[in-house]
Amino acid sequence: MIKSLHARHHQLADQQRQREILENGIFREGRLPKFERKIAEAGHPALMPGELEIVQVNVGYMCNQVCKHCHVDAGPDRQEIMSRETMELCLNALAKNKIRTLDITGGAPEMNPHFRWFVEEAHRIGVSEIIVRSNLTIIVANPRYHDLPVFFKKHGVRVCSSLPFYNAGKTDRQRGEGVFADSIRALNMLNDVGYGRPGSGLVLDLVYNPVGAFLPGDQKQLERDFKLELKSHFGIDFNNLFTITNIPISRFLDFLLESGNYDDYMEKLVNAFNPAAVPGVMCRNTISIDWLGNLYDCDFNQMLGLGIDARVKGHVRDFDYVELKSRKIAVSQHCFACTAGAGSSCQGATA
Helix, strand or coil, X not given: CCCCCCCCCCHHHCHHHHHHHHHCCCCCCCCCCCHHHHHHHCCCCCCCCCCCCEEEEECECEXXXXXXXXXXXXECCCCCECCHHHHHHHHHHHHHHCCCEEEEECCCHHHCCCHHHXXXXXXXXXXCEEEEXXXXXXXXXXXXXXXXXXXXXXXXXXXXXXXXXXXXXXXXXXXXXXHHXXXXXXXXXXXXXXXXXXCCCCCEEEEECCXXXXXXXXXXXXXXXXXXXXXXXXXXXXXXXXXXXXXXXXHHHHHHHHXXXXXXXXXXXXXXXXXXXXXXXXXXXXXXXXXXXXXXXXXXXXXXXXXXXXXXXXXXXXXXXXXXXXXXXXXXXXXXXXXXXXXXXXXXXXX
């Protein structure tokens, strides 16, 4: 089994080392403009937030998979998981500020021992939308997870599931042997309780990201292709397909460096910069919370240890909606991935 960068004591397990690579190299030499310059040229002297609509909570880096391109560097060997006490602070922030969407991610968030309690409490206090980002295979990995589709249905969870492609070859190449078959089993189980079926009201979304060092194709066309292939071959229905550009951090950064594709990929992202994608980037309507309760502008900044504006209280216990709305969003060169082509966010294309 592939080990996480963290378990291998790899240089890229060091967040500062990742930040150094992104700030230097091809950018230090002046061959490519930095992100701050590009958004300034597009009329954004600084990236500022809009309305805060989503709180994305990373409940831990533990996962049953070790995907080659994982920006979290998640895996079975990662032991960092959010405590129930920190989850309570997150719930307090949601309730006090009447934030409509809780987006729960990981790792495999379902592996956190307090996960079900967290979902139940969020549902009880009236959070309008609860999203769970599932890798699908966790549902079939162990009998104790087999009832997750029913649990999700009971609490009105919107399930957002990773599926790199609609065939085994590309999926298993990115996520591990047998992942595609297990994903299909999990999708069938979700469909069986109504998820993704027309008229059910139970939303099942899929997330696609490219296998290699290239940008995703057109989101609408890929959604049509996925729906046709999954329905005709496996009888599977789902609601939306979101395309996400691979972010050049963590294990995908390792892949780029090892394969000699880093400079070319960054140049591709910079050349594909789209000013129209900037207003829709997720850091403008989302706050990310790590397993310790620290606040970040987005999940990618979290994984880089790129902290929130120093003028803002940086922990969920001090969550201040007004302060957060006035902050300056921290950026680096990985942000080009979110503004390339049609744009990229946890909700897919932005432009």
